[in-house]
Amino acid sequence: MQSNKLDLLKKSENNRLIIIDDSIDMQEIFTEIFDDGKEKYEIFRAFSKKEALQIILEELKKNKPIACGFIDVVLENEKDGLELIKMIRKIDKNFLCTIMTAYEDKLYFSEINSIFAEKNFEEWDYLSKPISSVEVIQKSNYMLAAWNRRTREEYMMNELLSNQKNLVIGSLTAGLAHEINNPLSLIHGDVPFLLTTSEQL
DSSP, X not given: OHHHHHHHHHHTOOOEEEEXXXXXXXXXXXXXXXXXXXXXXXXXXXXXXXXXXXXXXXXXXXXXXXXXXXXXXXXXXXXXXXXHHHHHHHHOTTOEXXXXXXXXXXXXXXXXXXXXXXXXXXXXXXXXXXXXXXXXXXXXXXXXXXXXXXXXXXXXXXXXXXXHHHHHHHHHHHHHHHHHHHHHHHXXXXXXXXXXXXXXX
C-alpha cells in the first residue's frame, strides 16, 4: 500500500512554476525560453504581488500547489519581490524560488536569508539579469526536483511516524489486555473451588 502511494507521487511529480515580473519584456523572454518545453512545465504568469498571490491561493485551494517560481526583487516598488516571497511562504512553506534582479550591487542576502530556513540553501536561488535560457531551464529543473524530493521525503517520514504510532498503540493494547486477562483467569480458575466450598458450608 505504501509503495503504491509512493509510486503515485513519483508519477504525478509537480512541474508547476510561476514567473512573477512586472516587465512585459521579461515575461516574453520567459515565454520564449519555456516555449520548447511546454509539455515538461506548467507555467503561470503574474505581473504584480496581488496577481501572484491570487494565482497561488487558487491553485492551493485546488490542492495543486505551484512548486516554485522566478520572482523579480523589484515589482511595483523596491524590494516588493522579497515582501511577496514572505507572503507566499506564509501560505505555502514548501514554495521554492529563484530571486531575480538587474541590480547586482544590491544582493539583499541578509533579507533573503531571513525568509528561508537557516542553512537550507535549496529553498532559494539567485539569477542576475539579463538572464540566459540555459540558466533558467537548469534552475527550473533543480527547483522542481528539490520540491518533488522533499515532498516524497515528507510523505515517507509521515508514514514512518504513523507506523510507529500504530506499533506503540498495538503494544499498549496487548499489554492492557494481558493485565485485564490475568485477574480474570485467576477469578475464573477459583470459581469452581468457591462453589464447592460454599456448597459444603
